[in-house]
Amino acid sequence: xxxxxxxxxxxxxVSKKDITxxxxxxxxxxxxxxxxxxxxxxxxxxxxxxxxxxxxxRTRMSFELAERRLSAEVVxxxxxxxxxxxxxxxxxxxxxxxxxxxxxxVVRHKSPGTPQFLAANTNCRIINAGDGSHEHPTQAxxxxxxxxxxxxxxxxxKVLIVGDILHSRVARSDIWGFKTMGAQVDVCGPATLMxxxxxxxxxxxxxxxDRIIGDYDVVYILRIQRExxxxxxxxxxxxxxxxxxxTRERMxxxxxxxxxxxxxxxxxxxxxxxxxxxxxxxxILDQVTNGEAVRMAALFLLSGRGGTTE
Amino acid sequence: xxxxxxxxxxxIDPSQALDDIRDILIRxxxxxxxAAGIPPENADVFEAAGMIVLPGLIDLHTHLREPGxxxxxxxxxxxxxxxxxxxxxxCAMPNTEPAxxxxxxxxxxxxxxxxxxxxxxxxxxxxxxxxxAELVEMGDMLRAGAxxxxxxGCSVADARVMANALRYAGMLGAPLLLHEEEPxxxxxxxxxxxxxxxxxxxxxxxxxxxxxxxxRDIALAEYVGAPLHITHISTRGTxxxxxxxxxxxVRVTCDVTPHHLTLTEDLVATxxxxxxxxxxxxxxxxxxxxxxxLADGTVDVIATDHAPHYPENKEVEFIYAAFGVTGLETxxxxxxxxLVRTGVIGWNDIVRLFSSAPARILGxxxxxxxxxxxxxxxxxxxxxxWTVDPRxxxxxxxxxxYFGWELPGRAAATVVGGVPHPAD
Numbered sequence: 001x002x003x004x005x006x007x008x009x010x011x012x013x014v015s016k017k018d019i020t021x022x023x024x025x026x027x028x029x030x031x032x033x034x035x036x037x038x039x040x041x042x043x044x045x046x047x048x049x050x051x052x053x054x055x056x057x058r059t060r061m062s063f064e065l066a067e068r069r070l071s072a073e074v075v076x077x078x079x080x081x082x083x084x085x086x087x088x089x090x091x092x093x094x095x096x097x098x099x100x101x102x103x104x105x106v107v108r109h110k111s112p113g114t115p116q117f118l119a120a121n122t123n124c125r126i127i128n129a130g131d132g133s134h135e136h137p138t139q140a141x142x143x144x145x146x147x148x149x150x151x152x153x154x155x156x157x158k159v160l161i162v163g164d165i166l167h168s169r170v171a172r173s174d175i176w177g178f179k180t181m182g183a184q185v186d187v188c189g190p191a192t193l194m195x196x197x198x199x200x201x202x203x204x205x206x207x208x209x210d211r212i213i214g215d216y217d218v219v220y221i222l223r224i225q226r227e228x229x230x231x232x233x234x235x236x237x238x239x240x241x242x243x244x245x246x247t248r249e250r251m252x253x254x255x256x257x258x259x260x261x262x263x264x265x266x267x268x269x270x271x272x273x274x275x276x277x278x279x280x281x282x283x284i285l286d287q288v289t290n291g292e293a294v295r296m297a298a299l300f301l302l303s304g305r306g307g308t309t310e
Numbered sequence: 311x312x313x314x315x316x317x318x319x320x321x322i323d324p325s326q327a328l329d330d331i332r333d334i335l336i337r338x339x340x341x342x343x344x345a346a347g348i349p350p351e352n353a354d355v356f357e358a359a360g361m362i363v364l365p366g367l368i369d370l371h372t373h374l375r376e377p378g379x380x381x382x383x384x385x386x387x388x389x390x391x392x393x394x395x396x397x398x399x400x401c402a403m404p405n406t407e408p409a410x411x412x413x414x415x416x417x418x419x420x421x422x423x424x425x426x427x428x429x430x431x432x433x434x435x436x437x438x439x440x441x442x443a444e445l446v447e448m449g450d451m452l453r454a455g456a457x458x459x460x461x462x463g464c465s466v467a468d469a470r471v472m473a474n475a476l477r478y479a480g481m482l483g484a485p486l487l488l489h490e491e492e493p494x495x496x497x498x499x500x501x502x503x504x505x506x507x508x509x510x511x512x513x514x515x516x517x518x519x520x521x522x523x524x525x526r527d528i529a530l531a532e533y534v535g536a537p538l539h540i541t542h543i544s545t546r547g548t549x550x551x552x553x554x555x556x557x558x559x560v561r562v563t564c565d566v567t568p569h570h571l572t573l574t575e576d577l578v579a580t581x582x583x584x585x586x587x588x589x590x591x592x593x594x595x596x597x598x599x600x601x602x603x604l605a606d607g608t609v610d611v612i613a614t615d616h617a618p619h620y621p622e623n624k625e626v627e628f629i630y631a632a633f634g635v636t637g638l639e640t641x642x643x644x645x646x647x648x649l650v651r652t653g654v655i656g657w658n659d660i661v662r663l664f665s666s667a668p669a670r671i672l673g674x675x676x677x678x679x680x681x682x683x684x685x686x687x688x689x690x691x692x693x694x695x696w697t698v699d700p701r702x703x704x705x706x707x708x709x710x711x712y713f714g715w716e717l718p719g720r721a722a723a724t725v726v727g728g729v730p731h732p733a734d
Contacts, residue, residue, distance in 0.1 A: 012509070089626055111627035112511045113581025132629070133511030169511060195508030196516075 001025075003301040007126040009115045010135030011176040019144065019180060025297035026145050026290070032069065033292055042296075043072035046303050049097055050076040051107045051118075052129070053090075058264060058288070059129050059139075063106050066295035072303075075102075090114070091121050098122045104303055107131070125302045133167050138298055139263055140173035142291040144181060146283050147218060149290070150259060155182035158215060160206075162244060163222030163271055164193040166233075170263045171222060175201050188212065189222075189244060192233045209243070213250050221246050221262045224271045237270050246272040251281060259283050312354050313337045314730055319358030319689060323365060324658045325666065325678040334363065336685040339728035343681055356730060358689050361722055364661055365677050366398025366686030368668035369638065370487065370565050371462070371541050371613035374400070374430070376422060378407025383618040383706050385419065388638070389426035391616070391705040393731045395639040396721030398686040399429035399676065400616075401487075404440065405463040411435040411446045413454035420455045427724070427731040429686070431457035431672060433487065436475045442466050445475060448482055457672050460487035462541065465523050467493050473530045480536030485671055487541045488527055490548070491589070495519035500629055502575045502590040510579065512628070515590050517545040524548050528555045528562055537561035539671055542615050544570045544589035546599035553608040563671050565611035566600050568641045569711055572648045577711075583624050583631035584711050587617070601654050604663065611671065612663045614641045618707030635711045639703050642690060643717035651718065685728040692719040
């Protein structure tokens with residue numbers, strides 16, 4: 001089986017066939033994670049650079065573990081900012097690192113389009129680990145994997161994404177991924193945390209969670225950054241919780257069998273009630289484990305070792 | 311200085327209702343005579359058969375970057391780019407380092423421009439350091455040679471300061487060239503606000519940020535009874551505001567760039583920073599409105615907003631990239647290809663948009679080929695196809711948005727004050 005993309009920039013435009021291949025491959029790597037010795041030689045001799053220009057603990061750890069479990073050579077370069085004033089330009093940095101013979105770059109950066117920028121300036125394969133508010137494809141893939149394993153399918157499910165859609169790369173990648181796989185996706189949140197124009201996404205926009213909470217199979221809660229209050233986008237996190245938070249009462253009105261997801265890290269008491277994250281409906285820790293498997297799959301398929309159509 | 315005879319070109323000058331094959335004799339820096347079959351006698355001859363001869367192009371909006379940004383452009387390299395593009399004069403915007411905000415800095419620009427192949431009209435800042443608070447010494451700067459004032463790069467945010475600038479400049483008869491952008495609405499913006507900006511996760515610059523400032527400044531100009539010029543307009547709403555203001559007698563003029571007339575925001579989807587500019591590229595509907603504005607006279611001028619940038623400031627992550635594109639060497643051929651050959655405007659309009667209206671707005675000589683006027687002339691070869699190669703430009707910078715474009719023609723020569731500057 002071969003994958004039809006050279007880089008994983010985002011899920012927009014990625015085919016159902018390619019997403020299915022990644023999810024199927026991830027399911028088989030998931031078995032590796034349940035073995036006593038959690039390592040395979042799939043990427044032996046492949047050098048991977050983790051280039052993290054934004055604070056990230058769990059995504060970086062997840063990628064590093066995935067790489068090591070595939071027996072790749074791993075180097076990590078983490079820095080708060082890539083601005084020229086603080087050293088050399090990103091282009092010079094990656095050209096220098098590439099000269100050390102790197103095959104694949106996993107990049108997180110606050111500027112949308114940085115994965116494309118790296119692809120244009122190196123010969124490496126690129127995996128986007130989050131570019132500003134643009135995309136975070138491995139998060140959406142792990143969400144799809146989690147849903148598929150839980151429900152046995154994605155097709156036909158109704159998914160509600162709740163929160164700060166405006167700033168969320170997770171929301172964007174999830175919308176593309178879920179829709180490509182045949183789910184219906186709607187969004188809910190304060191008007192000031194929605195893009196003014198969402199035509200391209202083809203989703204229904206809601207502002208009254210109580211009216212619709214019972215309609216969905218998956219309620220996907222996004223993290224609310226406390227700085228949105230200082231930025232004048234919401235009056236207070238308290239009011240946010242009141243209007244949009246997933247409280248116990250709201251959770252009780254969800255469909256039977258409906259699940260709660262969250263990309264982490266969670267703000268207990270803000271976007272969800274203290275014990276909602278630990279409830280039977282919560283798939284949050286499954287998401288984390290599946291993240292390992294899905295990243296192993298993406299690394300393996302994009303390394304070329306899984307074969308490509310090129 | 312030898313006499314110069316530009317022989318056999320198609321001479322276009324609406325100021326004397328002329329569009330025909332003529333010879334132009336130039337003597338002592340002035341147009342001496344226009345007629346058919348002028349004998350050369352002792353004059354140097356430039357053969358212009360098959361070419362279009364126009365009053366010299368004047369760019370109302372050029373960034374020459376000197377002082378402070380010489381790695382991107384110098385006054386000399388910018389003038390060479392201007393000449394290559396067919397311009398005989400450019401307005402040097404004041405957002406240099408330091409800003410052009412006193413008479414000494416105006417004199418510096420004029421001194422550096424001496425001997426360059428295009429005239430340079432220094433534009434002074436409206437406020438000291440372009441900080442939007444205290445007015446510059448406009449009278450002193452005008453005496454030193456400033457042609458206009460602008461805080462280009464941003465708006466004068468404070469309405470009272472802007473009203474006073476309009477009154478004071480109006481008293482002196484000095485044009486104000488206004489960049490219209492409400493700063494809080496456009497803050498940290500990277501591209502046009504749209505469905506595409508939402509998709510790309512890039513902070514949007516809403517059309518409203520431009521239009522709200524256009525509304526304010528038209529209102530202020532009416533209030534104090536002064537003229538104003540709005541530079542690089544980019545939206546349908548602005549075209550409609552200017553059209554309505556002109557209809558009720560406000561002395562408002564405006565210009566538009568070639569890129570806002572020809573390129574759309576869709577190009578940003580590649581994250582290629584050569585499409586990052588301010589105002590941002592908008593969409594097809596805005597282009598349609600801007601073109602209608604050109605044709606009906608709402609838009610007075612096409613100006614380049616030539617904005618050279620050193621690669622270190624452009625070939626970086628999208629949100630860190632500088633705003634702006636070069637334009638002097640591509641403006642006329644791009645407009646020829648996209649608007650003249652498609653029948654949107656004619657060559658008479660080209661003279662108005664590139665030469666006579668800029669001269670009138672600035673109050674400088676040029677814009678006509680009438681005998682006795684200054685011999686600033688553009689000779690354009692409309693049948694000289696070339697491909698835009700950023701590495702083969704006169705500008706020091708390579709950030710053109712038209713890389714790879716096939717253009718139909720190119721300036722063959724300019725004449726500035728009677729001195730010929732043939733293209734290489």
